[in-house]
Amino acid sequence: MLKISELAEQTGLSAHTLRYYEKHGLINASNRSAAGYRFYTDLDVRRVQFVKTARNTGFSLADIGQLLSIRVDKQSHSCQDVTDITQKKLLEVNAKLAELQSMQQTLELLLESCCGGPENATHCSIMEALDAGLSREDEN
């Protein structure tokens, strides 16, 4: 049985974050000491690690709540339930990716166009491009 600081160390999450996850219904300590100290079992640890892995994969805490409710009762859920959540997340990630890639391209073009030198910015092509709405050609 682990105390919260030991679980924190094992998972790389802070004790604050673990309490925050508990408050939001994601995890729980199976046991409490007489004085109210949380004690975590191996099963608790695995659940926290599941949360952490899902978090790293990009799932929101709300998504993870759903995944956890599948996890504790797999019989009552289908693979489609799982792929629905995963697919939805992939679409979100793809949308953000497209946005960021567009920004990346714009920023790279801006940097290519500017001398980046120490003389004054009266001729700066980055400022000109931003003033011109990034040239009317590839507006979306």
Added chain:
Amino acid sequence: MLKISELAEQTGLSAHTLRYYEKHGLINASNRSAAGYRFYTDLDVRRVQFVKTARNTGFSLADIGQLLSIRVDKQSHSCQDVTDITQKKLLEVNAKLAELQSMQQTLELLLESCCGGPENATHCSIMEALDAGLSREDEN
């Protein structure tokens, strides 16, 4: 001279957002009516469009504040001042991009591994992978 709602329509920003930008020092109405109504000149409009373009490019409002102070006094700033801001933004974008691409790859692998069917999730490879810390995916 445009009223705030007219500027909003021309720029595609809401009047609320325009007042918010003003409160944060990004824009201003050159004139006010006797009763205090904001009135915007062509120069004001162009400044707002600059802000909007910079926003679409990914710059934060703080970045845009810096870009605007260069814009109003180009003689006192260098191209390097401009590229410093742009370069910093590009690094941020690249970092987020890398993170999202990793998530995308993980999500795609998860989806490939799961049948997505209607039978129960006791055998679901997505759940297994999340339980295993994605170790299967990492090895691929």
Added chain:
DNA sequence: GTTGACCTTAGAGTTAACTCTAAGCTTATA
């Protein structure tokens, strides 16, 4: 039997960029 580290809770603060509300003026139209 006293440090000092660790634990508890409720609740406030953080971040960015909005978004909205309330209460009261102003302006245009009928």
Added chain:
DNA sequence: TATAAGCTTAGAGTTAACTCTAAGGTCAAC
């Protein structure tokens, strides 16, 4: 002149996921 639409301000609310604080209780060690 009455009505509706639009303007003003200060300030509160939203979102997500923490992050931290205060005030106090507990525990192991010396």
